[in-house]
Amino acid sequence: MSIIEPNSLLSVPTGPLRISKFPPSITLGLRKPVLFSLIIPTYKERDNIKNIVEVLSKLLDRSIPFDYELIIVDDDSPDRTWEVAQSLIPQYPQLRVMRRRGERGLSSAVVRGWQAAEGRILGVIDGDLQHPPQILLQLLRAVEEGADLAVASRHVDGGGVSSWSFVRRFLSRGAQILGLIFLPNVLGRVSDPMSGYFLLRRDCIVEENLHPVGYKILLEVLGRGDIHEISEVGYVFSERAEGESKVTWSHYLDYLRHLLRLRLTTGHLGRFRQKFNFPLARFLRFGAVGFSGVFVDLGVFHILRQIIGLGLTRSTILSAEVAILNNFLWNDIWTFRDISRWQKGGKARLMRFLKFNVICLTGVILQTLIVNFLFNVLGINQYLAKLIAIAVVVVWNFWVNLKLSWRVTDVNK
Template sequence: MCVLSLVLPTYNEAKNIPELLPKLEEILTGIEHEIIIVDDDSPDGTWHIALELAQGREDLHVIRRLGRRGLSSAVIEGFLAAKGDVFAVMDADGQHDFELLPALYHAVRSGSGIAVGSRYVEGGSVGEWDERRQVLSRIATRLALFLCAVKVKDPMSGFFAIERSLFERVVTKLNPKGFKILLDLLVCVPRETQVTEHPFTFRKRLHGQSKLSLRVQVDFLEYLYDVTVGKYIPLTFVKYSLVGTLGVFVHLCAYYAITRFVLQSSHPSVGGFSIAVIGATETAIVFNFFLNNIWTFAGQRLQGKQAAVGFLKFNIACLFGALVNWGVSTSLFALKWQEFLAVFLGAMAGVMWNYTVNRIFTWKE
């Protein structure tokens, strides 16, 4: 018999899980299935409640993820742990119509590569969303459709089923960042993949608050960049360059502060100038390191002793980056290149050196 593996990614759903599971058991009667709860170490103890509910049950499994966050990566991890021939995913907060699960399951068994619970086909609805959320959803949907290998009405749905073999064909291409795993699948699957859409009405949450935060929206925009321009210019490089640009401003401000307020001179001596430049440089390095750590390389954020070691590595990398900058710019200038072009290319060489070295040694994947 074909087994359905249903993945429920959770974060702070302690009140919802006990209500949802009995309803799922009832609607899935007659379908051999397993339910996999993948929890991102919820502060409200969702994982603990799920483990208690799983005691004595062979069809309910719980994965507690430590130090890892994100809906897409949670779903991927759940699918990889599943034993079924058909995978499905839905929210654990009651917003997705669980009564549609058998239809999605049977659609995949009947030949669909993916069966989507859709809000935007005839009979579907976004329910009681306010105008702002509806507008944001429409914009996101239109942007997403430009990327999809297979066009559907609701590529941003978080409620769908997929054939195991199809998932296994594309899993290595998936981007675990963000919260729209269906979109990523539709970007990666072959164009001939059959996708069916089944209407449902989006419901209110049973308990808790919406996860649609500003961070989630930014993640979506970053995902769009990653799968388009990011193939050629990594987003981390763009962020690193922006941080470096801010670092130049910090450097200038620090230099001004040191000369005017510490050395108390608007015309410092050579020695005073050198001290001010060194102090300003280190100030900029500190600024760049911490901003890169919390933003550019947020996924590999260093903490505690690792941050101290990383800061030392960053300083060393920047020292050699400065030498690369100097070497390239002076060499080009000696070859009679235009002055500012030589300076610019030297600076770019230094930035690329710093980014590459820090990407490999300071913030490892």
């Protein structure tokens, strides 16, 4: 199927964020590969887009004429940036435009652009002219000379920022230091892992399942790509001349989420997960639900013991049953929602609850034995005994539910 629509807009690739060796247009013989594909992700850049297309086109026409493409990926900007870009295509034949509706986010926009790209070398540059286009040729030369990845850096010779405030400098450096703590073997490979201006060989990320979060796509490339030789070129980050900054506090939260995801899915943890096919993301959701159940369990346990005055065993059983109901509801609508949505109706939900309850009640028996042993035999504080028992039973509940309750092995993730 052609990726060119009649209105000259690129069709948006769907499915996993995975780069194929050849895009559909080349596989079907509709287009020929080019040396270089540069992605320009945009959102509300109407005032900048014509300028950056003109500057980049002149630059690349002189160095690699007809052997490149500029791909603007616009997230359906309310100022209709995509429409302005589309109007430039007759004047700049190497320009291609994609309008995304439904998906949002800079990192995923870049990957969608790469999926449609025909270049053997892939790159990304901001659409607001804060990345100096002149550096592009140095990055391209570095990859042509053997680098797998060429990064424009603010932290090597010739690099810097123009007029950042102290707070912005502090946040930028703090984020980098935090990244080095989480992923020293990934972020430590470059001086500016926060850079959004870089080029890489297509082969380095072919058939990799990418899971970017937020707007720092370079983290994903470094964490999941087959990157060996890296080159860095200094550049000065400029203040934008037109439009408004897109950086908000939510971007910093996305950055933290991205670091955590890479930490859990790459390196030793990632290899463990692949080797044993361990559903880590699902386990973390199950654990978060279980954590909420701890407070429900302890709260009800306290009421039954201290206010109502029930005995230890009965309080343990009843508080655990209330927590089981809490945990089932959250697991059904969150942890296993991809499965439960295909098992609709009250009867199906009741059956899931009964299975979940049987498994967890077995855990309650185990928990009761542990609590009584720790409290009555070892003399451990009753609340500490309860916490220890809960921790043991959480592992039990997840493992058995994984195998029997929602039948996760029957669903392809």
